[in-house]
Amino acid sequence: MKGRLIIWLLPLLISSCSYGTSTPNEGQQFTSSLTEQERACVQDRLLTGWELNLTNLTNDLSPDEEIAVDMATELCRLTPSDQPTQLQTDNEKPQVPEELLQAPSTFDPTDAPPGKDPLLDEYWRECGLGDAKACDNLFYSAPRGSDYEQFAFSCGGRRNMDCSLLLGIDQPNGDLSPLTPPPGDDEELDKLWANCADGSTSSCGELRLTATSGSLYSQFGTSCGARGTTYCTLILEYDGEPPSLNELKPSMEPPGEDELLDQLWVLCGNQDARSCKDLAKYGPADSIYIKFGISCGGRSVAPCARLFADLTSESP
Incomplete structure (x- = not known):
């Protein structure tokens, strides 16, 4: 977001847009510039955050791999005085250009x-x-x-x-529709499924937040009851936020379990849609990191960039 970008992340974002210039020995060239301690740190972050092995990155890096390596390197090279601080922002006025x-x-x-x-x-x-x-x-x-x-x-x-x-998008599990019956594996989730199918935006969001990531329940909630969108309030009447959203707030401190994810948490809380997406993608399965990313920093279960734009357009 313009005017809100944390300075330490600028080199990272610039480098992430240049992934088309990787060379076959980029992994070796990259590690040669690291100290032994930095290399161990990067190796650990890549394994825990992306399940990547640094020693195997000797061929052309994919876009995701290059971004992962750059992010891990920047964090491992931070000194205490370099640590980014959370910007003070007005959460009621998301910064969308x-x-x-x-x-x-x-x-x-x-x-x-x-x-x-x-x-x-x-x-x-x-x-x-x-x-x-x-x-x-x-x-x-x-x-x-x-x-x-x-x-x-x-x-x-x-x-x-x-x-x-x-x-239009293809349904991830075949012929799902609002008429598809609940799977029957969990009584509470089945109730949410039925309510989501009936058009409850709150229940669809609750499925997204509480069901196991990647499960049929989660996918049904994510697609607003198999209606072909991830932004339920665009096509359904708003009936409140999911109950689990009450546990999350934009100003919440990050959990402190992983420095990389904590940085994404801070940025997501400051209305950075990309960071929310990355947090939901790279957070441990069914963790609060994922829930914070899915909920656009504790705001709403919706595509964050679109949500922020809508909130901005509604602001006086």
Whole structure:
């Protein structure tokens, strides 16, 4: 978010956008610049945070691998005086750039990509053709403030809302629909499933927060009862937040169990949508880290970038 970016993260974000230039020996080149202590620290973080083995990273790094290595390196090289501090922000006014809000009226699905990055250009073309996943990949890979980011946020020059609702996505487990009966594995989750199927946004969100990650229950809640969107209040009448959300607040201190995840927690709490997404992706299964990321820093169970944009547009 413009004006809110923590200084220590700037080199990391810049480097994460240059992953197309990796060389076959990048893993070896990378480790040669580390002290023995730093290398051990990076190795430990990669194993615990991404299940990556540093000694195996000798070929071209994937985008996720390069970002993981960069993040682990930055954290392992921090000194006490370098530790980032939490910014004071007004949680009622999420910081979403105006150009993102205006993007739907700026772009058209047929617009040609900028031509600055082959991978992002490909995501752009696929997003313009109506691939919802490509729009999400483009948004979370694009440099901040770029045309790539704005085009993705608008779902390829369409409307500023959840791309999967506009463009359609394949159901992760076949022919799920709002009429699909509960699995029957857990009585409480079955009740939430039934209520979510009936259109309760609160129950769908509670399923997302409490069901085992990746389970059919979680997927049903994530898709708002198999309705093809992750933003339930766009298509269903709001009936309150999920009860488990009461346990989370944007100002909560991070758990302190992992320094990397704690940094993502702080950024997510300060309305950084990318950090919320990464926290939900890399946090330990069914941990409070994941719940904090899923809930956009204890605010609501929704796609965070879209949620922040909606909250901004509603602010006076």
